[in-house]
Amino acid sequence: MERPLTGNIRPDHEPLELKDYEQSGGYQALRKALHSMTPDQVIGVVKDSNLRGRGGAGFPTGVKWAAMPPREKSARPRYMLADADEMEPGAFKDRILMEGDPHQFIEGMILAAYALDIEFAYIFLRREYTVAAKRLEKAIAEAYLHNYLGKNIIGSGFNFELHLHVSAGRYICGEATALANSLEGRRAVPSHRLPRQTDSGLWGKPTLMNNVETLCNIPHIINNGVEWFKSLSRSKDGGTKIYGVSGKVKNPGAWELPMGTTMREILEEHAGGMRSGLKFRGALPGGASTDFLVEDHLDVPMDFDSVQKAGSRLGTGTMIVLDDQTCPVGMVHNLERFFAQESCGWCTPCREGLPWTAKVLKAMEEGAGQAGDLEVLEFHTRALGPGRTFCALAPGAMEPLESALKFFREDFERHITEKRCPWR
């Protein structure tokens, strides 16, 4: 089984320096593209590969690229924002990619920039990824030194500048327009950037935003072609996926596997199954803002369409496992408290509704649940659902709550009738 994204990654070792990265085939894709492909050919290959965005939404990368305004009539400069602000609770895949192989990520960015005639890019990195920051800084300096960045890149006439921005925190920065506001030195509040960020992003200029894992795929697609990329996958979305598992399993971690590997295979073969004495009750398949899936769903292939069909989202592909000795109400309370805290406060349903759900759940956990609480929670899953708020934060927060009310209803009811948390 091929593992293009993690081939160079050796856990607990420093990542490959530029010379070693080149020896393992690194920057070959960039040479190939700059010397023998037109930008449109690069876009075409990415489009044909069926690569879908790995940040969580699964939007086809080639389609997003093609939405950038035509280069001839474009406002300048054109920007790229590499979203390295991995803040979804339960997600740690981009950290592994950036710490383990920073040059792969940088090469992906340069290729995207060449394809879309982008002059300037920012890596928007979360503050807590201190190791990734040091390694990226070093790799960027190496890339400038060897003329993979800067002016007239390896004699091609193409110019591209890359800058690392370390964020000062807040989950809401994962929202595309909030991230752009943050980079402009404002509060990270979502805003309208019309008609799309690709037309009017950073400082009103055309801006492409892609996730780390998405960009890491680009060099391999250019090197090995569309058919190879599709053949890596067990689904119609191309490529591999970095899947992760956390919670009380025997061997928590992350693995690069064919896109469409089933939840069962990831859990049992790679994560080693549940710790002894514990049973699987459910999992958030793609991070904190995805709906629970339960035992009946274990054979669902973890690709964007299949997980959606099962009632949840692939999201980041890093699942959080709930065992039978952990309280589902307590888990959902932890999630809603997090979302309430991370609401930017800009729109009322989110600012007011999320703390309310967190308070109701806290009361249940403390034995102060009341008849009617479940209806209050259900009301919120509708009132904070898609279309009711400015951005996707609150609807995302409602996904684990709504699904928990469906799958673990008895547990909620017991909290109210027994006036205590049965797990404490």
Added chain:
Amino acid sequence: MLTEEIKRKIEAEIETCPNTQCACIDALQTVQEQYGWVSDESLKAIAQFLDMTVDELDSVATFYDHIHRQPVGRHVIFVCDSVTCWIMGFEDIRDHLMKRLGIGLGETTSDGRFTLLPIECLGLCEHAPAIMIDEDRHWDLDRSKIDIILEQYK
């Protein structure tokens, strides 16, 4: 308040973008690196340097978790309280830290050595529960490890 070195760093940041405001988060972080926190005086100096109003800059400074508008101890302990760490028992780690240090969340020890703060998911979920002290990450924690780790920070 703004040393020549800090000014140089902020100016280098301004070079990377089309106006001065975009450097404000970096400027706040740079000042904090030097002084540990961002005082009202620092805030005024940065605002003036970047041609922003003080209130405008403060609205940014108070939005972000990692800008401290109050003094902190020599070392800041961030305890992850997000979902995987919750499942893996972060409460035990947090309570142990509070007892050991004799402080609550958001407080600083009387000798000025440690400040204890909660933080959202650190992205170390495969090694939960995890904490971060200053720039360093510590994971797969239990009570006994905490005591050894704290000794490293004087």
